[in-house]
Amino acid sequence: MDLLALADFTLVARHGGFGRAARASGRPKATLSRRVAELEASLDLRLFERGARMLKLTEEGRALFERTGQLLTELEETTTAIASGGHSPRGRLRISAPLLFAQAALGKLGAGFVLKYPEVRLEIIVEDRPVDMIEEAYDLVIRVNPQPDVTLVGRAFLHDRQVVVAAPGLAWPAEGAAVPAVVRGTLGQADVWTVAAASGPVALPVLPVLAMSSNMMLRDAARLGVGAARLPLSLVSGDIAAGRLVRWGDVDGAETALWALYPSRRLLSARVSAFLDHLKAAFPQGTPEELAAYMAG
The missing domain is CATH 3.40.190.10 (Periplasmic binding protein-like II)
Incomplete structure:
Protein backbone atom coordinates (compact mmCIF):
# COMPACT_ATOMS: atom_id res chain seq x y z
CA MET A 1 0.00 0.00 0.00
CA ASP A 2 1.22 3.53 -0.83
CA LEU A 3 1.81 5.20 2.53
CA LEU A 4 1.81 8.66 0.94
CA ALA A 5 -1.63 8.05 -0.54
CA LEU A 6 -2.81 6.71 2.81
CA ALA A 7 -1.49 9.85 4.53
CA ASP A 8 -3.34 12.05 2.01
CA PHE A 9 -6.56 10.09 2.60
CA THR A 10 -6.18 10.57 6.37
CA LEU A 11 -5.55 14.29 5.87
CA VAL A 12 -8.72 14.70 3.80
CA ALA A 13 -10.80 12.59 6.22
CA ARG A 14 -9.55 14.55 9.23
CA HIS A 15 -10.38 17.92 7.66
CA GLY A 16 -13.66 16.82 6.08
CA GLY A 17 -12.92 17.84 2.49
CA PHE A 18 -10.26 18.27 -0.19
CA GLY A 19 -10.38 22.08 -0.08
CA ARG A 20 -9.94 22.35 3.67
CA ALA A 21 -7.22 19.69 3.65
CA ALA A 22 -5.40 21.58 0.88
CA ARG A 23 -5.56 24.87 2.79
CA ALA A 24 -4.37 23.25 6.02
CA SER A 25 -1.47 21.38 4.44
CA GLY A 26 -0.50 23.79 1.64
CA ARG A 27 -0.79 21.00 -0.92
CA PRO A 28 -2.74 21.29 -4.20
CA LYS A 29 -6.34 20.16 -4.00
CA ALA A 30 -5.99 18.32 -7.32
CA THR A 31 -3.05 16.33 -5.98
CA LEU A 32 -4.97 15.24 -2.90
CA SER A 33 -7.96 14.24 -5.01
CA ARG A 34 -5.77 12.21 -7.37
CA ARG A 35 -3.93 10.45 -4.56
CA VAL A 36 -7.17 9.46 -2.83
CA ALA A 37 -8.59 8.19 -6.11
CA GLU A 38 -5.44 6.09 -6.62
CA LEU A 39 -5.80 4.65 -3.11
CA GLU A 40 -9.45 3.76 -3.79
CA ALA A 41 -8.43 2.07 -7.02
CA SER A 42 -5.66 0.07 -5.35
CA LEU A 43 -8.02 -1.11 -2.60
CA ASP A 44 -10.96 -1.56 -4.97
CA LEU A 45 -13.07 0.34 -2.42
CA ARG A 46 -14.92 3.63 -2.39
CA LEU A 47 -13.67 5.56 0.64
CA PHE A 48 -15.70 8.75 0.17
CA GLU A 49 -19.19 9.52 -1.05
CA ARG A 50 -18.79 12.63 -3.21
CA GLY A 51 -21.67 15.07 -3.56
CA ALA A 52 -21.92 18.47 -5.19
CA ARG A 53 -21.22 20.26 -1.91
CA MET A 54 -20.24 17.56 0.51
CA LEU A 55 -17.78 14.77 1.11
CA LYS A 56 -18.69 11.90 3.41
CA LEU A 57 -16.73 8.85 4.48
CA THR A 58 -18.19 5.53 3.48
CA GLU A 59 -18.42 2.77 6.08
CA GLU A 60 -15.18 1.30 4.73
CA GLY A 61 -13.54 4.73 4.68
CA ARG A 62 -14.52 5.39 8.27
CA ALA A 63 -13.10 2.04 9.38
CA LEU A 64 -9.83 2.75 7.56
CA PHE A 65 -9.56 6.26 9.03
CA GLU A 66 -10.17 5.04 12.59
CA ARG A 67 -7.41 2.43 12.29
CA THR A 68 -4.79 4.46 10.42
CA GLY A 69 -5.14 7.97 11.89
CA GLN A 70 -3.37 7.24 15.16
CA LEU A 71 -0.79 4.95 13.50
CA LEU A 72 0.23 7.69 11.06
CA THR A 73 0.43 10.24 13.89
CA GLU A 74 2.81 7.98 15.80
CA LEU A 75 4.85 7.37 12.64
CA GLU A 76 5.14 11.12 12.05
CA GLU A 77 6.27 11.67 15.64
CA THR A 78 8.87 8.91 15.34
CA THR A 79 10.34 10.17 12.08
CA THR A 80 10.44 13.73 13.40
CA ALA A 81 12.32 12.58 16.48
CA ILE A 82 14.81 10.65 14.32
CA ALA A 83 15.21 13.59 11.94
CA SER A 84 16.10 15.86 14.84
CA GLY A 85 19.06 13.57 15.56
CA GLY A 86 20.94 14.36 18.72
CA HIS A 87 19.95 18.04 18.77
CA SER A 88 18.72 19.14 22.16
CA PRO A 89 15.29 20.86 22.18
CA ARG A 90 15.54 24.61 22.58
CA GLY A 91 13.38 27.72 22.44
CA ARG A 92 9.99 28.55 23.95
CA LEU A 93 7.39 25.85 24.63
CA ARG A 94 3.93 27.22 25.45
CA ILE A 95 1.40 24.83 27.00
CA SER A 96 -2.24 25.23 28.06
CA ALA A 97 -3.38 22.84 30.82
CA PRO A 98 -6.48 22.28 32.97
CA LEU A 99 -6.51 23.44 36.57
CA LEU A 100 -6.64 20.14 38.45
CA PHE A 101 -3.87 18.42 36.49
CA ALA A 102 -1.74 21.55 36.69
CA GLN A 103 -2.14 21.75 40.47
CA ALA A 104 -1.56 18.03 40.91
CA ALA A 105 1.43 17.37 38.68
CA LEU A 106 2.62 20.11 36.35
CA GLY A 107 4.81 21.90 38.88
CA LYS A 108 7.00 18.83 39.22
CA LEU A 109 6.66 17.83 35.57
CA GLY A 110 7.58 21.30 34.33
CA ALA A 111 10.57 21.64 36.65
CA GLY A 112 11.86 18.21 35.68
CA PHE A 113 11.53 19.03 31.99
CA VAL A 114 13.44 22.31 32.24
CA LEU A 115 16.18 20.65 34.29
CA LYS A 116 16.49 18.00 31.59
CA TYR A 117 16.38 20.49 28.70
CA PRO A 118 17.89 23.76 30.02
CA GLU A 119 17.74 25.41 26.59
CA VAL A 120 13.92 25.25 26.61
CA ARG A 121 11.91 28.15 28.07
CA LEU A 122 8.69 26.55 29.31
CA GLU A 123 5.48 28.55 29.77
CA ILE A 124 2.41 26.80 31.24
CA ILE A 125 -0.94 28.62 31.25
CA VAL A 126 -3.62 27.11 33.50
CA GLU A 127 -7.16 27.35 32.11
CA ASP A 128 -10.12 25.06 31.51
CA ARG A 129 -11.66 27.04 28.64
CA PRO A 130 -11.33 25.98 24.99
CA VAL A 131 -8.40 27.68 23.28
CA ASP A 132 -7.41 28.37 19.69
CA MET A 133 -3.93 26.90 19.47
CA ILE A 134 -2.93 28.79 16.36
CA GLU A 135 -4.35 32.19 17.30
CA GLU A 136 -3.06 31.98 20.89
CA ALA A 137 0.32 30.53 19.92
CA TYR A 138 0.16 27.35 21.97
CA ASP A 139 2.48 24.49 21.07
CA LEU A 140 0.61 21.91 23.15
CA VAL A 141 -2.76 21.74 24.88
CA ILE A 142 -3.67 19.28 27.64
CA ARG A 143 -7.39 18.64 28.06
CA VAL A 144 -9.79 16.20 29.73
CA ASN A 145 -12.05 14.27 27.33
CA PRO A 146 -11.66 16.86 24.55
CA GLN A 147 -14.26 17.24 21.83
CA PRO A 148 -13.16 16.00 18.38
CA ASP A 149 -11.29 18.70 16.46
CA VAL A 150 -10.22 18.13 12.86
CA THR A 151 -7.39 20.66 13.22
CA LEU A 152 -5.71 18.79 16.09
CA VAL A 153 -4.09 15.43 16.68
CA GLY A 154 -2.72 13.92 19.86
CA ARG A 155 -2.78 11.06 22.28
CA ALA A 156 -4.32 10.11 25.62
CA PHE A 157 -1.56 9.80 28.20
CA LEU A 158 -3.55 9.38 31.43
CA HIS A 159 -6.82 7.68 32.32
CA ASP A 160 -8.85 8.22 35.48
CA THR A 256 -11.90 10.38 31.94
CA ALA A 257 -8.83 10.65 29.75
CA LEU A 258 -6.19 13.36 29.64
CA TRP A 259 -5.07 14.17 26.11
CA ALA A 260 -2.03 16.04 24.84
CA LEU A 261 -3.07 17.83 21.63
CA TYR A 262 -1.17 19.76 18.98
CA PRO A 263 -1.89 21.15 15.50
CA SER A 264 -1.85 18.54 12.76
CA ARG A 265 -0.92 20.99 10.04
CA ARG A 266 2.65 21.53 11.11
CA LEU A 267 5.51 19.20 11.88
CA LEU A 268 5.95 18.14 15.46
CA SER A 269 8.76 20.23 16.94
CA ALA A 270 11.58 18.69 18.94
CA ARG A 271 10.31 20.59 22.00
CA VAL A 272 6.80 19.13 21.78
CA SER A 273 8.14 15.67 20.99
CA ALA A 274 10.42 15.83 24.03
CA PHE A 275 7.56 16.93 26.31
CA LEU A 276 5.36 14.08 25.05
CA ASP A 277 8.17 11.67 25.87
CA HIS A 278 8.46 13.33 29.30
CA LEU A 279 4.75 12.67 29.95
CA LYS A 280 5.11 9.07 28.79
CA ALA A 281 8.08 8.52 31.09
CA ALA A 282 6.17 9.95 34.08
CA PHE A 283 3.04 7.87 33.39
CA PRO A 284 4.11 4.80 31.39
CA GLN A 285 0.84 2.92 31.96
CA GLY A 286 -1.39 5.99 32.21
CA THR A 287 -3.34 4.75 35.25
CA PRO A 288 -4.96 6.71 38.12
CA GLU A 289 -2.62 4.94 40.53
CA GLU A 290 0.42 6.28 38.66
CA LEU A 291 -0.87 9.85 38.94
CA ALA A 292 -1.61 9.36 42.64
CA ALA A 293 1.91 8.02 43.26
CA TYR A 294 3.40 10.90 41.26
CA MET A 295 1.52 13.46 43.38
CA ALA A 296 2.59 11.75 46.59
CA GLY A 297 6.24 11.43 45.56
Missing part, protein backbone atom coordinates in the same frame (compact mmCIF):
# COMPACT_ATOMS: atom_id res chain seq x y z
CA ARG A 161 -12.30 7.47 36.82
CA GLN A 162 -14.73 9.11 39.19
CA VAL A 163 -15.48 7.46 42.52
CA VAL A 164 -17.92 8.29 45.29
CA VAL A 165 -16.17 8.80 48.64
CA ALA A 166 -17.18 9.92 52.11
CA ALA A 167 -15.65 10.30 55.55
CA PRO A 168 -15.73 7.11 57.67
CA GLY A 169 -18.37 8.63 59.97
CA LEU A 170 -20.85 9.23 57.15
CA ALA A 171 -23.09 6.21 56.59
CA TRP A 172 -24.81 5.08 53.42
CA PRO A 173 -28.37 6.45 53.64
CA ALA A 174 -31.33 4.30 54.57
CA GLU A 175 -33.62 3.30 51.72
CA GLY A 176 -35.46 6.33 50.38
CA ALA A 177 -33.30 8.84 52.24
CA ALA A 178 -30.76 11.18 50.67
CA VAL A 179 -27.17 11.60 51.79
CA PRO A 180 -25.69 15.13 52.02
CA ALA A 181 -23.29 15.82 49.16
CA VAL A 182 -20.56 18.28 48.26
CA VAL A 183 -20.64 19.08 44.55
CA ARG A 184 -18.61 20.94 41.98
CA GLY A 185 -20.23 23.97 40.37
CA THR A 186 -23.44 25.35 41.81
CA LEU A 187 -25.99 24.04 44.27
CA GLY A 188 -28.83 22.18 42.62
CA GLN A 189 -31.85 20.15 43.59
CA ALA A 190 -31.79 16.65 45.03
CA ASP A 191 -30.16 14.23 42.63
CA VAL A 192 -29.41 10.55 42.17
CA TRP A 193 -25.90 9.25 41.54
CA THR A 194 -25.52 5.86 39.91
CA VAL A 195 -22.78 3.99 41.74
CA ALA A 196 -21.22 0.85 40.24
CA ALA A 197 -21.06 -1.33 43.35
CA ALA A 198 -19.86 -4.94 43.47
CA SER A 199 -23.43 -6.20 43.16
CA GLY A 200 -24.21 -3.94 40.19
CA PRO A 201 -25.42 -0.35 39.62
CA VAL A 202 -26.95 1.19 42.74
CA ALA A 203 -28.98 4.42 42.91
CA LEU A 204 -27.67 6.80 45.58
CA PRO A 205 -30.02 9.73 46.39
CA VAL A 206 -28.04 12.85 47.28
CA LEU A 207 -28.89 16.35 48.51
CA PRO A 208 -26.22 18.98 47.65
CA VAL A 209 -25.36 21.01 50.74
CA LEU A 210 -22.07 22.59 49.65
CA ALA A 211 -20.90 23.61 46.16
CA MET A 212 -17.37 24.64 45.22
CA SER A 213 -15.37 25.12 42.04
CA SER A 214 -12.33 22.96 42.83
CA ASN A 215 -12.01 19.21 43.25
CA MET A 216 -9.33 19.72 45.89
CA MET A 217 -11.79 21.83 47.89
CA LEU A 218 -14.40 19.09 47.54
CA ARG A 219 -11.91 16.51 48.80
CA ASP A 220 -11.10 18.62 51.87
CA ALA A 221 -14.81 19.08 52.64
CA ALA A 222 -15.50 15.35 52.21
CA ARG A 223 -12.66 14.53 54.62
CA LEU A 224 -14.40 16.65 57.29
CA GLY A 225 -17.64 14.70 56.86
CA VAL A 226 -19.75 17.44 55.27
CA GLY A 227 -21.05 15.05 52.65
CA ALA A 228 -20.27 12.45 50.02
CA ALA A 229 -18.39 13.57 46.92
CA ARG A 230 -17.66 12.41 43.38
CA LEU A 231 -13.92 12.79 42.79
CA PRO A 232 -11.16 11.42 40.57
CA LEU A 233 -9.64 8.23 41.95
CA SER A 234 -6.14 9.64 41.51
CA LEU A 235 -6.99 12.53 43.86
CA VAL A 236 -8.40 10.43 46.70
CA SER A 237 -6.60 7.07 46.51
CA GLY A 238 -4.12 8.18 49.18
CA ASP A 239 -6.98 9.21 51.50
CA ILE A 240 -8.72 5.89 50.88
CA ALA A 241 -5.55 3.96 51.69
CA ALA A 242 -5.00 6.04 54.86
CA GLY A 243 -8.61 5.61 56.01
CA ARG A 244 -9.46 9.31 55.79
CA LEU A 245 -12.09 8.53 53.15
CA VAL A 246 -14.17 5.46 52.34
CA ARG A 247 -14.78 4.43 48.75
CA TRP A 248 -18.49 3.79 48.23
CA GLY A 249 -18.08 2.77 44.59
CA ASP A 250 -17.27 3.99 41.10
CA VAL A 251 -19.50 6.49 39.34
CA ASP A 252 -21.11 4.44 36.61
CA GLY A 253 -19.64 5.32 33.19
CA ALA A 254 -17.62 8.30 34.47
CA GLU A 255 -14.20 7.58 33.02
Whole structure:
Protein backbone atom coordinates (compact mmCIF):
# COMPACT_ATOMS: atom_id res chain seq x y z
CA MET A 1 0.00 0.00 0.00
CA ASP A 2 1.22 3.53 -0.83
CA LEU A 3 1.81 5.20 2.53
CA LEU A 4 1.81 8.66 0.94
CA ALA A 5 -1.63 8.05 -0.54
CA LEU A 6 -2.81 6.71 2.81
CA ALA A 7 -1.49 9.85 4.53
CA ASP A 8 -3.34 12.05 2.01
CA PHE A 9 -6.56 10.09 2.60
CA THR A 10 -6.18 10.57 6.37
CA LEU A 11 -5.55 14.29 5.87
CA VAL A 12 -8.72 14.70 3.80
CA ALA A 13 -10.80 12.59 6.22
CA ARG A 14 -9.55 14.55 9.23
CA HIS A 15 -10.38 17.92 7.66
CA GLY A 16 -13.66 16.82 6.08
CA GLY A 17 -12.92 17.84 2.49
CA PHE A 18 -10.26 18.27 -0.19
CA GLY A 19 -10.38 22.08 -0.08
CA ARG A 20 -9.94 22.35 3.67
CA ALA A 21 -7.22 19.69 3.65
CA ALA A 22 -5.40 21.58 0.88
CA ARG A 23 -5.56 24.87 2.79
CA ALA A 24 -4.37 23.25 6.02
CA SER A 25 -1.47 21.38 4.44
CA GLY A 26 -0.50 23.79 1.64
CA ARG A 27 -0.79 21.00 -0.92
CA PRO A 28 -2.74 21.29 -4.20
CA LYS A 29 -6.34 20.16 -4.00
CA ALA A 30 -5.99 18.32 -7.32
CA THR A 31 -3.05 16.33 -5.98
CA LEU A 32 -4.97 15.24 -2.90
CA SER A 33 -7.96 14.24 -5.01
CA ARG A 34 -5.77 12.21 -7.37
CA ARG A 35 -3.93 10.45 -4.56
CA VAL A 36 -7.17 9.46 -2.83
CA ALA A 37 -8.59 8.19 -6.11
CA GLU A 38 -5.44 6.09 -6.62
CA LEU A 39 -5.80 4.65 -3.11
CA GLU A 40 -9.45 3.76 -3.79
CA ALA A 41 -8.43 2.07 -7.02
CA SER A 42 -5.66 0.07 -5.35
CA LEU A 43 -8.02 -1.11 -2.60
CA ASP A 44 -10.96 -1.56 -4.97
CA LEU A 45 -13.07 0.34 -2.42
CA ARG A 46 -14.92 3.63 -2.39
CA LEU A 47 -13.67 5.56 0.64
CA PHE A 48 -15.70 8.75 0.17
CA GLU A 49 -19.19 9.52 -1.05
CA ARG A 50 -18.79 12.63 -3.21
CA GLY A 51 -21.67 15.07 -3.56
CA ALA A 52 -21.92 18.47 -5.19
CA ARG A 53 -21.22 20.26 -1.91
CA MET A 54 -20.24 17.56 0.51
CA LEU A 55 -17.78 14.77 1.11
CA LYS A 56 -18.69 11.90 3.41
CA LEU A 57 -16.73 8.85 4.48
CA THR A 58 -18.19 5.53 3.48
CA GLU A 59 -18.42 2.77 6.08
CA GLU A 60 -15.18 1.30 4.73
CA GLY A 61 -13.54 4.73 4.68
CA ARG A 62 -14.52 5.39 8.27
CA ALA A 63 -13.10 2.04 9.38
CA LEU A 64 -9.83 2.75 7.56
CA PHE A 65 -9.56 6.26 9.03
CA GLU A 66 -10.17 5.04 12.59
CA ARG A 67 -7.41 2.43 12.29
CA THR A 68 -4.79 4.46 10.42
CA GLY A 69 -5.14 7.97 11.89
CA GLN A 70 -3.37 7.24 15.16
CA LEU A 71 -0.79 4.95 13.50
CA LEU A 72 0.23 7.69 11.06
CA THR A 73 0.43 10.24 13.89
CA GLU A 74 2.81 7.98 15.80
CA LEU A 75 4.85 7.37 12.64
CA GLU A 76 5.14 11.12 12.05
CA GLU A 77 6.27 11.67 15.64
CA THR A 78 8.87 8.91 15.34
CA THR A 79 10.34 10.17 12.08
CA THR A 80 10.44 13.73 13.40
CA ALA A 81 12.32 12.58 16.48
CA ILE A 82 14.81 10.65 14.32
CA ALA A 83 15.21 13.59 11.94
CA SER A 84 16.10 15.86 14.84
CA GLY A 85 19.06 13.57 15.56
CA GLY A 86 20.94 14.36 18.72
CA HIS A 87 19.95 18.04 18.77
CA SER A 88 18.72 19.14 22.16
CA PRO A 89 15.29 20.86 22.18
CA ARG A 90 15.54 24.61 22.58
CA GLY A 91 13.38 27.72 22.44
CA ARG A 92 9.99 28.55 23.95
CA LEU A 93 7.39 25.85 24.63
CA ARG A 94 3.93 27.22 25.45
CA ILE A 95 1.40 24.83 27.00
CA SER A 96 -2.24 25.23 28.06
CA ALA A 97 -3.38 22.84 30.82
CA PRO A 98 -6.48 22.28 32.97
CA LEU A 99 -6.51 23.44 36.57
CA LEU A 100 -6.64 20.14 38.45
CA PHE A 101 -3.87 18.42 36.49
CA ALA A 102 -1.74 21.55 36.69
CA GLN A 103 -2.14 21.75 40.47
CA ALA A 104 -1.56 18.03 40.91
CA ALA A 105 1.43 17.37 38.68
CA LEU A 106 2.62 20.11 36.35
CA GLY A 107 4.81 21.90 38.88
CA LYS A 108 7.00 18.83 39.22
CA LEU A 109 6.66 17.83 35.57
CA GLY A 110 7.58 21.30 34.33
CA ALA A 111 10.57 21.64 36.65
CA GLY A 112 11.86 18.21 35.68
CA PHE A 113 11.53 19.03 31.99
CA VAL A 114 13.44 22.31 32.24
CA LEU A 115 16.18 20.65 34.29
CA LYS A 116 16.49 18.00 31.59
CA TYR A 117 16.38 20.49 28.70
CA PRO A 118 17.89 23.76 30.02
CA GLU A 119 17.74 25.41 26.59
CA VAL A 120 13.92 25.25 26.61
CA ARG A 121 11.91 28.15 28.07
CA LEU A 122 8.69 26.55 29.31
CA GLU A 123 5.48 28.55 29.77
CA ILE A 124 2.41 26.80 31.24
CA ILE A 125 -0.94 28.62 31.25
CA VAL A 126 -3.62 27.11 33.50
CA GLU A 127 -7.16 27.35 32.11
CA ASP A 128 -10.12 25.06 31.51
CA ARG A 129 -11.66 27.04 28.64
CA PRO A 130 -11.33 25.98 24.99
CA VAL A 131 -8.40 27.68 23.28
CA ASP A 132 -7.41 28.37 19.69
CA MET A 133 -3.93 26.90 19.47
CA ILE A 134 -2.93 28.79 16.36
CA GLU A 135 -4.35 32.19 17.30
CA GLU A 136 -3.06 31.98 20.89
CA ALA A 137 0.32 30.53 19.92
CA TYR A 138 0.16 27.35 21.97
CA ASP A 139 2.48 24.49 21.07
CA LEU A 140 0.61 21.91 23.15
CA VAL A 141 -2.76 21.74 24.88
CA ILE A 142 -3.67 19.28 27.64
CA ARG A 143 -7.39 18.64 28.06
CA VAL A 144 -9.79 16.20 29.73
CA ASN A 145 -12.05 14.27 27.33
CA PRO A 146 -11.66 16.86 24.55
CA GLN A 147 -14.26 17.24 21.83
CA PRO A 148 -13.16 16.00 18.38
CA ASP A 149 -11.29 18.70 16.46
CA VAL A 150 -10.22 18.13 12.86
CA THR A 151 -7.39 20.66 13.22
CA LEU A 152 -5.71 18.79 16.09
CA VAL A 153 -4.09 15.43 16.68
CA GLY A 154 -2.72 13.92 19.86
CA ARG A 155 -2.78 11.06 22.28
CA ALA A 156 -4.32 10.11 25.62
CA PHE A 157 -1.56 9.80 28.20
CA LEU A 158 -3.55 9.38 31.43
CA HIS A 159 -6.82 7.68 32.32
CA ASP A 160 -8.85 8.22 35.48
CA ARG A 161 -12.30 7.47 36.82
CA GLN A 162 -14.73 9.11 39.19
CA VAL A 163 -15.48 7.46 42.52
CA VAL A 164 -17.92 8.29 45.29
CA VAL A 165 -16.17 8.80 48.64
CA ALA A 166 -17.18 9.92 52.11
CA ALA A 167 -15.65 10.30 55.55
CA PRO A 168 -15.73 7.11 57.67
CA GLY A 169 -18.37 8.63 59.97
CA LEU A 170 -20.85 9.23 57.15
CA ALA A 171 -23.09 6.21 56.59
CA TRP A 172 -24.81 5.08 53.42
CA PRO A 173 -28.37 6.45 53.64
CA ALA A 174 -31.33 4.30 54.57
CA GLU A 175 -33.62 3.30 51.72
CA GLY A 176 -35.46 6.33 50.38
CA ALA A 177 -33.30 8.84 52.24
CA ALA A 178 -30.76 11.18 50.67
CA VAL A 179 -27.17 11.60 51.79
CA PRO A 180 -25.69 15.13 52.02
CA ALA A 181 -23.29 15.82 49.16
CA VAL A 182 -20.56 18.28 48.26
CA VAL A 183 -20.64 19.08 44.55
CA ARG A 184 -18.61 20.94 41.98
CA GLY A 185 -20.23 23.97 40.37
CA THR A 186 -23.44 25.35 41.81
CA LEU A 187 -25.99 24.04 44.27
CA GLY A 188 -28.83 22.18 42.62
CA GLN A 189 -31.85 20.15 43.59
CA ALA A 190 -31.79 16.65 45.03
CA ASP A 191 -30.16 14.23 42.63
CA VAL A 192 -29.41 10.55 42.17
CA TRP A 193 -25.90 9.25 41.54
CA THR A 194 -25.52 5.86 39.91
CA VAL A 195 -22.78 3.99 41.74
CA ALA A 196 -21.22 0.85 40.24
CA ALA A 197 -21.06 -1.33 43.35
CA ALA A 198 -19.86 -4.94 43.47
CA SER A 199 -23.43 -6.20 43.16
CA GLY A 200 -24.21 -3.94 40.19
CA PRO A 201 -25.42 -0.35 39.62
CA VAL A 202 -26.95 1.19 42.74
CA ALA A 203 -28.98 4.42 42.91
CA LEU A 204 -27.67 6.80 45.58
CA PRO A 205 -30.02 9.73 46.39
CA VAL A 206 -28.04 12.85 47.28
CA LEU A 207 -28.89 16.35 48.51
CA PRO A 208 -26.22 18.98 47.65
CA VAL A 209 -25.36 21.01 50.74
CA LEU A 210 -22.07 22.59 49.65
CA ALA A 211 -20.90 23.61 46.16
CA MET A 212 -17.37 24.64 45.22
CA SER A 213 -15.37 25.12 42.04
CA SER A 214 -12.33 22.96 42.83
CA ASN A 215 -12.01 19.21 43.25
CA MET A 216 -9.33 19.72 45.89
CA MET A 217 -11.79 21.83 47.89
CA LEU A 218 -14.40 19.09 47.54
CA ARG A 219 -11.91 16.51 48.80
CA ASP A 220 -11.10 18.62 51.87
CA ALA A 221 -14.81 19.08 52.64
CA ALA A 222 -15.50 15.35 52.21
CA ARG A 223 -12.66 14.53 54.62
CA LEU A 224 -14.40 16.65 57.29
CA GLY A 225 -17.64 14.70 56.86
CA VAL A 226 -19.75 17.44 55.27
CA GLY A 227 -21.05 15.05 52.65
CA ALA A 228 -20.27 12.45 50.02
CA ALA A 229 -18.39 13.57 46.92
CA ARG A 230 -17.66 12.41 43.38
CA LEU A 231 -13.92 12.79 42.79
CA PRO A 232 -11.16 11.42 40.57
CA LEU A 233 -9.64 8.23 41.95
CA SER A 234 -6.14 9.64 41.51
CA LEU A 235 -6.99 12.53 43.86
CA VAL A 236 -8.40 10.43 46.70
CA SER A 237 -6.60 7.07 46.51
CA GLY A 238 -4.12 8.18 49.18
CA ASP A 239 -6.98 9.21 51.50
CA ILE A 240 -8.72 5.89 50.88
CA ALA A 241 -5.55 3.96 51.69
CA ALA A 242 -5.00 6.04 54.86
CA GLY A 243 -8.61 5.61 56.01
CA ARG A 244 -9.46 9.31 55.79
CA LEU A 245 -12.09 8.53 53.15
CA VAL A 246 -14.17 5.46 52.34
CA ARG A 247 -14.78 4.43 48.75
CA TRP A 248 -18.49 3.79 48.23
CA GLY A 249 -18.08 2.77 44.59
CA ASP A 250 -17.27 3.99 41.10
CA VAL A 251 -19.50 6.49 39.34
CA ASP A 252 -21.11 4.44 36.61
CA GLY A 253 -19.64 5.32 33.19
CA ALA A 254 -17.62 8.30 34.47
CA GLU A 255 -14.20 7.58 33.02
CA THR A 256 -11.90 10.38 31.94
CA ALA A 257 -8.83 10.65 29.75
CA LEU A 258 -6.19 13.36 29.64
CA TRP A 259 -5.07 14.17 26.11
CA ALA A 260 -2.03 16.04 24.84
CA LEU A 261 -3.07 17.83 21.63
CA TYR A 262 -1.17 19.76 18.98
CA PRO A 263 -1.89 21.15 15.50
CA SER A 264 -1.85 18.54 12.76
CA ARG A 265 -0.92 20.99 10.04
CA ARG A 266 2.65 21.53 11.11
CA LEU A 267 5.51 19.20 11.88
CA LEU A 268 5.95 18.14 15.46
CA SER A 269 8.76 20.23 16.94
CA ALA A 270 11.58 18.69 18.94
CA ARG A 271 10.31 20.59 22.00
CA VAL A 272 6.80 19.13 21.78
CA SER A 273 8.14 15.67 20.99
CA ALA A 274 10.42 15.83 24.03
CA PHE A 275 7.56 16.93 26.31
CA LEU A 276 5.36 14.08 25.05
CA ASP A 277 8.17 11.67 25.87
CA HIS A 278 8.46 13.33 29.30
CA LEU A 279 4.75 12.67 29.95
CA LYS A 280 5.11 9.07 28.79
CA ALA A 281 8.08 8.52 31.09
CA ALA A 282 6.17 9.95 34.08
CA PHE A 283 3.04 7.87 33.39
CA PRO A 284 4.11 4.80 31.39
CA GLN A 285 0.84 2.92 31.96
CA GLY A 286 -1.39 5.99 32.21
CA THR A 287 -3.34 4.75 35.25
CA PRO A 288 -4.96 6.71 38.12
CA GLU A 289 -2.62 4.94 40.53
CA GLU A 290 0.42 6.28 38.66
CA LEU A 291 -0.87 9.85 38.94
CA ALA A 292 -1.61 9.36 42.64
CA ALA A 293 1.91 8.02 43.26
CA TYR A 294 3.40 10.90 41.26
CA MET A 295 1.52 13.46 43.38
CA ALA A 296 2.59 11.75 46.59
CA GLY A 297 6.24 11.43 45.56
